[in-house]
Structure formats: structure tokens, C-alpha cells
Amino acid sequence: MKCCGLLNAEKEPVPLKSVEVELEVRAHVATVVSTLNYENKEDKPLEAVFVFPLPGDAAVCHFSAKIGQTEIVAEVKEKQKAHEEYDDALSSGQQAFLLEESDQSPDIFSLSVGSLRPGESASIRLEYVTELAVQADEGLRFCLPAVINPRYQPQGSEDVCIQVTSVPASLVPYSLSFSARVSSPRPVSKVESNCPLDALQYLNTEQTQATVKLVGGHKFDRDVELLIYYKDAHQPTAVVEAGQASAKPGSLMGDPVVMLSLYPEFPQAVMSSVASCGEFVFLLDRSGSMDGARIKSARETLLLLLKSLPMGCYFNIYSFGSNHEHIFSESVEYSQKTMEEALKKIEEMGADLGGTEILEPLKHIYSQPCIPSQPRQLFVFTDGEVGNTKEVINLVRKNSGSHRCFSFGIGEGASSALINGLAKEGGGHAQFITDTDRMQPKVMQSLRFSLQPAVMDISVKWDLPKGVSVTALSPPITALFQGQRSLVYAQLTGQSSEAAEGCVTVKYSLAGHPSQNQLHFSLKPAEDTGLPVHRLAARTLIGSLEMEERGSGGDKEEGVKKKVVELSVQSGVSSAFTAFIAVNKGDGEVLQGPLVVRNVPTPRMMACCMPMPQYRNSISRLIPMRDYCYQSDVSESCLPKQPPRDPLLQLVSLQKASGCWVLDPALAAALGKTSEEVEKPKPASVNQEVWATILALIWLHGFKMDAQEEWELLAMKAVSWLHAQNAPCVTECVEAGNALLGFNVQKDALGL
Known part of the structure; x- marks a missing residue:
């Protein structure tokens, strides 16, 4: 060494x-x-x-x-x-x-x-x-x-x-x-x-x-x-780029190429109903490079995720390093008991499992049978420092029919190929979190995406003038999320008049309702732009072919390889x-x-x-071959120091799986009051849990509006619980709670 x-x-x-x-x-x-x-x-x-x-x-x-x-x-x-x-x-x-x-x-x-x-x-x-x-x-x-x-x-790798x-x-x-x-x-x-x-x-x-x-x-x-x-920024757009004058018409570089940016808008009625089912599988990197602030932030994020899960869903938490562990032998139903058991284990998690062997835990997860009518949602947290990226992505692609994969690249140097590849092939969404970012807002956005109904039967239909035909260059769209961009590349062959217009329609089924979004665009190419759209389209097609090559064998593999080299x-x-x-x-x-x-x-x-590199070829000179080894000896002093536990997390940690809070000294402390101060103003006819839950909601809206995206889902769960209680005197409780905590939060702002 x-x-x-x-x-x-x-x-x-x-x-x-x-x-x-x-x-x-x-x-x-x-x-x-x-x-x-x-x-x-x-x-x-x-x-x-x-x-x-x-x-x-x-x-x-x-x-x-x-x-x-x-x-x-x-x-x-x-x-x-x-x-x-x-x-x-x-x-x-x-x-x-x-x-x-x-x-x-x-x-x-x-x-x-x-x-x-x-x-x-x-x-x-x-x-x-x-x-x-x-x-x-x-x-x-x-x-x-x-x-x-x-x-x-990975161990045993020949690279x-x-x-x-x-x-x-x-x-x-x-x-x-x-x-x-x-x-x-x-x-x-x-x-x-x-x-x-x-x-x-x-x-x-x-x-x-x-x-x-x-x-x-x-x-x-x-x-x-x-x-x-x-x-x-969320308006759909189309860019038509003229082909290269020197390239042959009919070839990818010789024809115009169109790039569409689509932002589907889903009906409000569908979006307001958050799914109350699903199997949520969390896979956490505990390799040595996650030490310090990264693992602490991951633990806090898992707390928020667990508190935000809907009653009636299933979940499990896996962690990995040189080997892998799981909290439950199989996914369990979400309840107060299973949530507490998981949180206890999360508290003990450190960056103490050695290397970054992500392939084996993924294989184990995919070997578990899916739970009927509980769509599987996989969340992967890693600093992405693995050498066998292509193998990992290939595995996710093979299992893409059984789940959606949401990936999070933590810290600088996380492999963009790994993080983007996991989400792309798993029909999910990728996020990058540098060491200065708070992880929680990004993760909670992905949880909201995972609770959106899965979009089924996606098709793209082109309507072009006579004489113009289209060849899709992008793989078929497998995932659509509200407000998220989808990019589509296509080659346009043939001639049409200058003023011609094209139209593309994306059709899909959302929660059983057929929906569609349309985009009209001019076929007149943009002035010479240096061919970036053609090159991105070529890279997209090359990426699809490389994936195909990995999944094939023999003559087909050689044929695909030849096609990639030509392109x-x-x-x-x-x-x-x-x-x-x-x-x-x-x-x-x-x-x-x-x-x-x-x-x-x-x-x-x-x-x-x-490690030392090896010699290659006839000339005695050190030429590095491609790929990396890792030894975990990161010292915590390299990483930014984290403040003591956030008051928001302190309050969140006290919430029950059902969504309510309990009136006890721990809640009083989280609200910055004594037990007596909290109990005294409670209206007589109201039970303690209803009062405690309304106080927690007022505190969140009064103190933590800047972090609303982090607690929005668990607050929705608390509001649902309150509605189910049919509690009397809610208006009186809100007024008394505001007086106690020094806010003026309106009842309808709380969702009550």
C-alpha cells in the first residue's frame, strides 16, 4: 500500500x-x-x-x-x-x-x-x-x-x-x-x-x-x-436542432433532432389523496466514508421518514457496508410497536460496516416476495463510492417491474452515474445532497413522489405534417411525477414547409383515470448551436444500447457493441x-x-x-488501470460539526405512529414549557391526546414554517387522526393553544 x-x-x-x-x-x-x-x-x-x-x-x-x-x-x-x-x-x-x-x-x-x-x-x-x-x-x-x-x-472483484x-x-x-x-x-x-x-x-x-x-x-x-x-421554469418546451450539413441525410447527425421537456400536470383531485399503502424499503450505506455528519443526518432523516409513513403500509430498513443487516427478517406492518423497534435500532447505527458492497443487499431485497396491493418503494442512501456501478444498475433494471427506486447521493464525490442510474432504471427520482445541504427536504420530496399514484400505460404519440417521420431515440418513459421534467429525444426525417408545426401527446393512466398532456411546437430548427441536442440524443441512444449489450450474450452482444462503436x-x-x-x-x-x-x-x-498500480504492455511505465480501492479511515474532524439535536426533531420523535402526540413532560419540554403550563389551559371537555396534538401542530406552524416540507406529511397524518376523533371544542383548543405558545395560527391553516 x-x-x-x-x-x-x-x-x-x-x-x-x-x-x-x-x-x-x-x-x-x-x-x-x-x-x-x-x-x-x-x-x-x-x-x-x-x-x-x-x-x-x-x-x-x-x-x-x-x-x-x-x-x-x-x-x-x-x-x-x-x-x-x-x-x-x-x-x-x-x-x-x-x-x-x-x-x-x-x-x-x-x-x-x-x-x-x-x-x-x-x-x-x-x-x-x-x-x-x-x-x-x-x-x-x-x-x-x-x-x-x-x-x-467489491471483494473478489478482478478489477x-x-x-x-x-x-x-x-x-x-x-x-x-x-x-x-x-x-x-x-x-x-x-x-x-x-x-x-x-x-x-x-x-x-x-x-x-x-x-x-x-x-x-x-x-x-x-x-x-x-x-x-x-x-x-415548469413550462413544457421543444428545441428542434438542424442536422450537420456534412452528415448524410437520414443519419442521426444529418437529420434534425427534437428535444422535448415535458412537465405533466396531474388533476388536483388525484394529487390531494395521498396513498395509504405501499411497502417502503430503506437501504442505508454504513460504510466508513459515511462517518460523522453524514450518518447522523441519515439517522435523523430516517426518523422523519418513519414518522411520515401512512398507517396500514409495510416497511423494513436494511443497512450495508462489507456485509448487510436488516431490522426485520421481512417487511412488517407499520404500527406503534414496529416503529418504536425500528427507531431504537436506527439510534444505534454507525458508519461501522466497512466497505460499500451494495449489490448483495439489493439482491436480497429483490429475492423477497412483493406484498399484494402494497407497491414496493425502495429508498437508497449512499455516498456512491462503488466501483461496480454498471453491475448494480443492471440489477435494478432487471427488477424495475416490481418497484420504484428513489436514490440519494450523499456528500461530494457521490457517483452521478450510480445515483442517476438507480433512479432512471428504477422508475423513481434521484437527489444529490452535498455536505452543506439539509438532507431532509429532498428526501421528503421523494417520499411525496412515492406516495403519488404510480402512472401506468405511458405512451408518446406524434402528430407531424405529411412527409415528416419520427424515430424515437430515448427509451420509453417509465415514470412520471407531478411537476418533474421528462426529456424525450427524437430524430425527424423528411421535408415539410417552413411554417410547419408538430404536436406530441403524452397519454397515461393515473389512479385508473386516463389523462393526457399535449405540446405543440414549431418544426423550424434553431440557428446553429454547436449540435448539443444531437450529441445528447446520441449519448442517450448509446446508453440504451450499452444496457442492451449487458443483458445479451454471444452474437447479439457483438452486434450491439458494433452498433455502439459506429454510433x-x-x-x-x-x-x-x-x-x-x-x-x-x-x-x-x-x-x-x-x-x-x-x-x-x-x-x-x-x-x-x-494500492500500487500495475504495469501494462511493453513499455515499463506505470499506467493506471481503471477503478478504485477504498480503505475507511475517515477522521470525524474532516467533517463539519453538527449542532445539538434540532427542536423540530425533538418534537417529531414524540409523535405516535397513528399521528397523535401524548401530553407528557417530554412534550412540554419540546414546546419549551413546564408540564403544569401545558396542562392548565386545556379545555375541560377535551381529551389529553387531542390537546397535545393541536399544540404540536400550532408549534410546527408557528415556529417551523421555513421547514414545512420536512414535517408536512406527518402533520397531515396528525390532522387525519384529529378528524377521526370527532373532537369537540377544536376552535377553543386552537385559541387556547395560540395563547399558550404566543402565536396566532388560524384553525383553517392547521387543516382543521
Whole structure:
């Protein structure tokens, strides 16, 4: 084992000098151009290896290198061929650059910069496009990851581990400059970030275009997260993008491509009735990297979730690390007794189960028979540091007919490929929670989604002018949620008049009622935009084909693989079976002396140890293979300190499974009163539980309106319980409760 830190005792300078990132956001598509500047300050020829994360569904579409005045543009080639070209170039003294996706996880790339001569500089330009996810508060989230947390390889895995040198953020030897330009059909209301930004500059009076950049001197010591807010972001939209003039008509790149953003609106009558059934399975990561604030926040979130579950449902809680545990041998009916038993176990949960073996607990969950008329809803909480991402997602896809999967990526460095893949293949919803976020609002939003009726029989119908035909490029829509975006890509073939209009209708069945939403759009393509929609459509299709390849065998597998390689080469978008290769033929002068490898450090959030890499091929140089090992020795001092228990959680913890509260000293303390103060004003004809429950509701509305999304469901349960009691003197209770707690909360605001 070789511990992390700067590469050697002499602290030799690392060749990556600076990173420049330009972000262009059009509506909800981001085009990201990164320029990496290298310099070899050593007296020997050098190979630099830079390993970095990208969004799991990003379409990497351009890669070029500039050495001195010579620029070479990389081509996409079949992976094995690209590797051979790279090795041949280096052994014959030419410079070469290789960019490829990890075999195990599509959100990790490694860039090998081959044989920089002493004193020489190289500038590498990398471009990718990605869709921006919509957050709970309707902001669009862009994340530029700084961190590659070591990925845990399951025991018995044959994959070789990659050597990533992590250094404390203060010693990261390169700087980052970052600027963003945002344009949208609707005004840009604000842009927020976890890093200091210069003021937002509007470029026009309609405020539909704006620029923003990071304050200068930013040390790339954490993920850069941008949240972009538009006015009326929830309107459905269509973008038609013209094909590439040089590409063949009838091909994906030659034809126009349309991207539809659909926001289904469900009837209010259906949405107001929350489901009172379901099997809720919670799967919690308890690996060493969840230590400190993360595991504490997860425990508090599970408390809120359990209190918010409807009576009559079933539930179970699994946790995993190197092995897995469950609270009940099978899902049990939700009651006061089972809820208390679960909460007791949750209190004892620590980040003490070792590695991140998520595959086995998932297999165990799927092996349990489903409970009739209790739809299974799976909630997965993990910091996502696993190496076998593709295998895990494949398992969820195979079982997608039996459940919906809601996933939560906790902390910086959580694999976007894993978190998004779980939700996408499981017909659920994904959320990312950085260490500064409160987990609870996002999780409760997903619980509300899981309580929405499942949308069945989803179909997309196109109505286009004569002479225009459509080919769907996206997989069929499997999940729709109120107010959540669904993206659909399609290729349009044929000709129509300039003024032509198309229409798309999404039909579905919701709680047994047939429903539909329609979107009319102009077929006139937008002006040249650099083909981001075509590239995202190609990436979507490649992703579907890669999934198909994993589920097939023999000749079919080879056929699918061939199709992926063809599509990847044609669209210039990377895939699991291709790589970008650039060779500078130059003067072919053979390099003198051995080639030295420098692994460029990435900033770290935590201490870690890495295994030594293995040698590859004929040249004796260390080339990292793709994937990561993990040893859990995170010290709690690295993580932010949490305040003592929140008064909201204190009150919530006292609620009964039925929804009511009991009048006792613990409730009085949570309300900030003595037992006597709480008991004295109770109207004589009212029982103690009704009085206690009304007081708790008044306190929530009076003190905690800013956190309403966290307690809304458990308050609805309390109101239902009160209605069922047919209690007298409710108005009198509300007035007395307001007087006691010093509020003026109206009876109808409480739902009474």
C-alpha cells in the first residue's frame, strides 16, 4: 500500500498548471469546455495521467491538444485500437493523448498525456454536453466535480485499482478559472453557488441572457455547484436542432433532432389523496466514508421518514457496508410497536460496516416476495463510492417491474452515474445532497413522489405534417411525477414547409383515470448551436444500447457493441467501447531516456490509501488501470460539526405512529414549557391526546414554517387522526393553544 500525499519525498512539481472551464447553459442543456494546461518542468520526458469525474450521462464530444503552435484534434476510435495507437506512438517517440471512460463506471475518465519533452507545455481542450437536473426547489443543478473519492471495489472483484494521488486542498498545485453564460426563453431570476461568485451580469433588458464567474483565486478544493433559476421554469418546451450539413441525410447527425421537456400536470383531485399503502424499503450505506455528519443526518432523516409513513403500509430498513443487516427478517406492518423497534435500532447505527458492497443487499431485497396491493418503494442512501456501478444498475433494471427506486447521493464525490442510474432504471427520482445541504427536504420530496399514484400505460404519440417521420431515440418513459421534467429525444426525417408545426401527446393512466398532456411546437430548427441536442440524443441512444449489450450474450452482444462503436464514431461522442486518441506525428525523433509517469493529484475531502498500480504492455511505465480501492479511515474532524439535536426533531420523535402526540413532560419540554403550563389551559371537555396534538401542530406552524416540507406529511397524518376523533371544542383548543405558545395560527391553516 502506498499512502496518499504528494508524489515523492522531493515533492517534485506536478505538471498540471491550471484548469479553465467555460460553461454555456441554454435552457437546461449545459455545454462545458475545459482547458487543462500542462508543463513538464522536469529534465526527463514525462507521461502525465489525470483522472477526473464527469456527470454520468455527459456526452464527451471534443478533445484536442495544442503543443507549442501545433494543434491536434482527437478522433473517436474503438478502444483496443486507440490503446494500440497510443502505445505505438509513445514507443516510436511521438506524442500522444488518450481519453477514455472507466470500464466500471461511466462517470470516471482518465486522460493520459504521453511523452511531454523536458520544458514543454501542452494545452488540452475537452468538451462535453450534459442535461441539468431539476432540484426540489426548481433550480437547475450543474456540478463541476473536484473530488474523486476512492471507489470501493467489491471483494473478489478482478478489477485492478487505479492510483489516484490525493492531496490536501491547500496543496493542490493548479488553479481553476470558471465562467458561465446562461440563456433561456424565460428570464434568469438568479444563480447561486457553494463557491463565491462575482455578481450576475445581465446581457439584455429581458434578462434572458446573463453571465457569471467564480471570484478569482479559487482553490479547486471542492465541487463547484451552480443552481440556476428561471421564471416559470415548469413550462413544457421543444428545441428542434438542424442536422450537420456534412452528415448524410437520414443519419442521426444529418437529420434534425427534437428535444422535448415535458412537465405533466396531474388533476388536483388525484394529487390531494395521498396513498395509504405501499411497502417502503430503506437501504442505508454504513460504510466508513459515511462517518460523522453524514450518518447522523441519515439517522435523523430516517426518523422523519418513519414518522411520515401512512398507517396500514409495510416497511423494513436494511443497512450495508462489507456485509448487510436488516431490522426485520421481512417487511412488517407499520404500527406503534414496529416503529418504536425500528427507531431504537436506527439510534444505534454507525458508519461501522466497512466497505460499500451494495449489490448483495439489493439482491436480497429483490429475492423477497412483493406484498399484494402494497407497491414496493425502495429508498437508497449512499455516498456512491462503488466501483461496480454498471453491475448494480443492471440489477435494478432487471427488477424495475416490481418497484420504484428513489436514490440519494450523499456528500461530494457521490457517483452521478450510480445515483442517476438507480433512479432512471428504477422508475423513481434521484437527489444529490452535498455536505452543506439539509438532507431532509429532498428526501421528503421523494417520499411525496412515492406516495403519488404510480402512472401506468405511458405512451408518446406524434402528430407531424405529411412527409415528416419520427424515430424515437430515448427509451420509453417509465415514470412520471407531478411537476418533474421528462426529456424525450427524437430524430425527424423528411421535408415539410417552413411554417410547419408538430404536436406530441403524452397519454397515461393515473389512479385508473386516463389523462393526457399535449405540446405543440414549431418544426423550424434553431440557428446553429454547436449540435448539443444531437450529441445528447446520441449519448442517450448509446446508453440504451450499452444496457442492451449487458443483458445479451454471444452474437447479439457483438452486434450491439458494433452498433455502439459506429454510433460513437459517427457522432463523435464517447462510449464504453471507444476512446479519444490524438497522435502528434511531429518529427518522430526518438525520445532519450526512460519515460516517467506522474499521476496528477486530485483534491481530497478525506484521508485515504491507495494500492500500487500495475504495469501494462511493453513499455515499463506505470499506467493506471481503471477503478478504485477504498480503505475507511475517515477522521470525524474532516467533517463539519453538527449542532445539538434540532427542536423540530425533538418534537417529531414524540409523535405516535397513528399521528397523535401524548401530553407528557417530554412534550412540554419540546414546546419549551413546564408540564403544569401545558396542562392548565386545556379545555375541560377535551381529551389529553387531542390537546397535545393541536399544540404540536400550532408549534410546527408557528415556529417551523421555513421547514414545512420536512414535517408536512406527518402533520397531515396528525390532522387525519384529529378528524377521526370527532373532537369537540377544536376552535377553543386552537385559541387556547395560540395563547399558550404566543402565536396566532388560524384553525383553517392547521387543516382543521
